[in-house]
Amino acid sequence: MSMNRLLLVVFTAGLVLAGCSSGQQASPPTPVKVPVTVLAAASLTSVFTQLKPQFEAANPTADLRFSFGGSSDLATQIVNGAPADVFASANEAQMQVVAKAGKVAGAPQPFATNVLTIVTPPGNPKGINTFENLSKPGIAVVVCAPQVPCGAATVKIEQQTGIKLNPVSEEPDVLSVLSKVEAKVADAGLVYVTDAKGAAGKVEQINFPEAKDAVNVYPIAAISGSKQPQLAAAFVQFILSPAAQQQLAAAGFGPPA
Amino acid sequence: MTQTRDPHTVNSQIPVGLWVPAVAALGLILLPVIGLIVRAPWPRFVELVTSESARAALELSLRTAAISTLLCVVLGGPLAVVLARGSLPGLRLLRSVVLLPLVLPPVVGGLALLYLLGISGFAGYALDVAFGVRLPFTTTAVVLAQTFVAMPFLVVALEGALRTAGQRYEAVAASLGAPPWTVFRRITVPLVLPGLGSGMVLSFARCLGEFGATIAFAGSLQGVTRTLPLEVYLQREVDVDGAIALSLVLVIVAILVIAVARPRSVEGVG
Numbered sequence: 001m002s003m004n005r006l007l008l009v010v011f012t013a014g015l016v017l018a019g020c021s022s023g024q025q026a027s028p029p030t031p032v033k034v035p036v037t038v039l040a041a042a043s044l045t046s047v048f049t050q051l052k053p054q055f056e057a058a059n060p061t062a063d064l065r066f067s068f069g070g071s072s073d074l075a076t077q078i079v080n081g082a083p084a085d086v087f088a089s090a091n092e093a094q095m096q097v098v099a100k101a102g103k104v105a106g107a108p109q110p111f112a113t114n115v116l117t118i119v120t121p122p123g124n125p126k127g128i129n130t131f132e133n134l135s136k137p138g139i140a141v142v143v144c145a146p147q148v149p150c151g152a153a154t155v156k157i158e159q160q161t162g163i164k165l166n167p168v169s170e171e172p173d174v175l176s177v178l179s180k181v182e183a184k185v186a187d188a189g190l191v192y193v194t195d196a197k198g199a200a201g202k203v204e205q206i207n208f209p210e211a212k213d214a215v216n217v218y219p220i221a222a223i224s225g226s227k228q229p230q231l232a233a234a235f236v237q238f239i240l241s242p243a244a245q246q247q248l249a250a251a252g253f254g255p256p257a
Numbered sequence: 258m259t260q261t262r263d264p265h266t267v268n269s270q271i272p273v274g275l276w277v278p279a280v281a282a283l284g285l286i287l288l289p290v291i292g293l294i295v296r297a298p299w300p301r302f303v304e305l306v307t308s309e310s311a312r313a314a315l316e317l318s319l320r321t322a323a324i325s326t327l328l329c330v331v332l333g334g335p336l337a338v339v340l341a342r343g344s345l346p347g348l349r350l351l352r353s354v355v356l357l358p359l360v361l362p363p364v365v366g367g368l369a370l371l372y373l374l375g376i377s378g379f380a381g382y383a384l385d386v387a388f389g390v391r392l393p394f395t396t397t398a399v400v401l402a403q404t405f406v407a408m409p410f411l412v413v414a415l416e417g418a419l420r421t422a423g424q425r426y427e428a429v430a431a432s433l434g435a436p437p438w439t440v441f442r443r444i445t446v447p448l449v450l451p452g453l454g455s456g457m458v459l460s461f462a463r464c465l466g467e468f469g470a471t472i473a474f475a476g477s478l479q480g481v482t483r484t485l486p487l488e489v490y491l492q493r494e495v496d497v498d499g500a501i502a503l504s505l506v507l508v509i510v511a512i513l514v515i516a517v518a519r520p521r522s523v524e525g526v527g
Contacts, residue, residue, distance in 0.1 A: 070494075072493070072494045076493075076497065140394070142476065145477065145491050145494075147491050147492070147494040147495045148491075148494050167478070168394040168476065168478065169394050169475075169476025169477055169478050169482065170476075170477055170478055170479075170483075171472070171476060171477055172472065172477060172487070172490055172491050172494070176472060176473070176476075176477075179368070179371075179473070180371075180393070180476065183368075183371045183372060183375045183377055183393075184375065184376050184377040185371060185375040185376055185377070185381075185391075185393040185394070
């Protein structure tokens with residue numbers, strides 16, 4: 001299985017590379033568009049896609065390309081030499097992985113925060129209103145595994161509150177949690193506020209005050225060895241600009257510390 | 258040199274032009290595994306694969322894959338007989354339907370199971386109301402997901418063996434007065450045993466590697482639903498070395514299974 005995955009990555013990388021080079025050859029001489037590759041956490045997919053036209057309008061030479069995925073996957077890709085100009089991580093640990101490998105140009109900048117929220121099937125059939133409600137017997141709770149950031153945040157809240165959850169499943173990512181709640185096989189799940197917003201209508205969102213005990217910070221940085229260091233730096237600045245910050249806030253992200 | 262050569266060997270010489278793609282194909286399969294072996298954290302290997310979570314995952318994987326393979330035989334075996342020997346209208350369509358799990362992305366298969374057997378699906382609702390049984394997040398769900406994805410391997414291998422074996426012996430036995438069940442037990446089953454064996458090996462291997470349908474339908478909890486591939490996927494979030502070590506355990510188990518079963522079954526098909 002993992003072999004399939006590995007091959008898939010190799011093939012996809014090959015296709016992407018082939019696509020890049022042929023694109024460059026085919027483009028007309030003026031204005032010369034250069035690809036700027038941004039590797040960003042999956043939770044940023046919709047916001048970054050929305051922001052793309054704005055950045056390209058302000059930087060006519062930039063041909064912005066996104067690769068969205070789990071932050072740890074992206075960090076592994078960058079460390080192993082994947083072509084990247086900017087990295088936007090969903091947590092500081094994975095940015096550290098990239099920085100330790102000497103792949104970060106300048107200091108990573110925090111640009112957003114995210115906190116956990118409770119999601120339930122529409123109508124909240126089990127009447128869950130607090131974090132403590134999740135520990136009631138007979139409630140099927142699905143959370144992220146402690147190995148991934150959303151799971152680490154869950155453990156932190158459990159420790160801070162002294163409330164021990166007894167989940168029926170510890171999923172490898174937020175979307176798996178969300179899908180179990182959407183299918184109504186779970187009575188409740190813990191996901192990020194932005195994920196709950198993205199699934200509005202399919203799940204009910206119940207914020208709880210203890211979520212502030214585990215705030216997830218999103219850092220962004222230009223990658224060293226980028227062929228477009230100026231555009232990479234410009235994109236980092238753009239994400240920190242009031243216009244981009246406003247969009248991030250609209251998607252449910254909190255301001256950086 | 259003059260040598261008496263078996264005429265069959267002369268006739269079946271492989272055209273030189275086939276060697277290059279053949280070697281490339283072998284390389285594509287073998288080189289990534291070699292890459293994994295080279296990259297493996299050998300000094301920490303034993304420590305990594307004997308951790309509590311790794312042992313729980315391996316034990317669960319072997320247990321569920323064995324049960325799923327058995328289910329494939331019990332359910333898929335008769336289906337292969339029907340497909341190979343039956344004369345129903347629409348049998349051809351049925352044959353394509355059996356291949357669906359091969360074509361569907363496993364995650365989609367898992368979601369399909371979830372929406373059938375989850376509380377919002379009609380079968381899941383009926384199970385809950387009638388028996389109070391809820392399948393998602395149970396080991397049974399893991400077995401169902403594995404059986405779903407592995408079934409075509411068993412059916413296709415066995416159906417092929419049944420067709421190759423032909424029906425002459427069965428016809429003779431029947432003409433001598435043997436009832437259908439006796440013909441099936443005494444003639445059909447012994448004839449296709451090698452095919453059944455290779456089908457079981459393939460199914461078991463597919464069950465062992467199953468990931469997408471399991472995570473979508475059964476979830477992931479240590480000792481209950483977190484099989485070895487799920488453990489590998491999770492482990493790589495924190496410790497790539499651990500993930501590689503566990504992947505190698507999967508490779509070793511797969512090689513063992515094939516090595517044990519190969520001389521009798523896989524080669525016996527041809």
